[in-house]
Amino acid sequence: MCFSDEKSAPGGEEGTGGSELRVEDVVLKAARSAGVIVKSAAVGALSMRAGEEVRGWMSAEELERHQRYALERLRRRDLITRGLARTMLSELAGCEPQELIFGKSALERPHLVSPALPGFDFNLAHSEERVVLAAAHGLRVGVDIEHGTRRVDHRSVAERFFSAYEQRALARLDDDGEEGQVSARRRRFLELWVLKEAWMKADGRGISAGLNEVIFDLDAQDAPRLIALPDDDPARWEVALTELDDGHLVALAWCENPC
Known part of the structure; x- marks a missing residue:
């Protein structure tokens, strides 16, 4: 092989x-x-x-x-x-x-x-x-991947797809990164985005599930935590996030398979 x-x-x-x-x-x-x-x-x-x-x-x-x-x-x-x-x-x-x-x-x-x-x-x-x-x-x-330096219009995307809770968490972070560096706010945006995408792909309904109702908390503890979902119990889901050596962010979501 x-x-x-x-x-x-x-x-x-x-x-x-x-x-x-x-x-x-x-x-x-x-x-x-x-x-x-x-x-x-x-x-x-x-x-x-x-x-x-x-x-x-x-x-x-x-x-x-x-x-x-x-x-x-x-x-x-x-x-x-x-x-x-x-x-x-x-x-x-x-x-x-x-x-x-x-x-x-x-x-x-x-x-x-x-x-x-x-x-x-x-x-x-x-x-x-x-x-x-x-x-x-x-x-x-479900799994998702993005490079941590990807340039995205994070403000407009967050307004459309993030919850009010997540938007407030983003607003508390600095959006002025040093030259050649990603700001704390942009970095957190990408972390939230790959987590949402990973859950959405595991759930299987696609974007119609309502990404602004898929709410993550990345501030309360060391690991990301799923705190709200549309028509589902977040307690039955596990999520994880890591950064690879080349700067890619990888997010994973999983739950017990009912099949």
């Missing part, structure tokens, strides 16, 4: 063999204790040889969708996403990567059709530079 479960070399480069994409463990202690596996791979670390191997695993539908990407960087990211998913999930399912069959829910949430693994769930997310996957048995999982 072209994917190896080792720490990436600096800059996400491949090893001397030139045929491997290094897969990294994303360390989230609470998630690991709950049995959630989180893996990541850099978009820039994919050789032509490895890419051809991944293409050989993909279904006809996946290949057709892959060819519709107009830009090479998007095709490359798609290959790494497919490769990461098929490599890690085939190991968990005990089959070959090309044997996996995927489907989507009515709300476009991907799931594993074959082999059938009752109670198993996974989720994928990507930024421009990195792909991340979360998977677990007996849990519903």
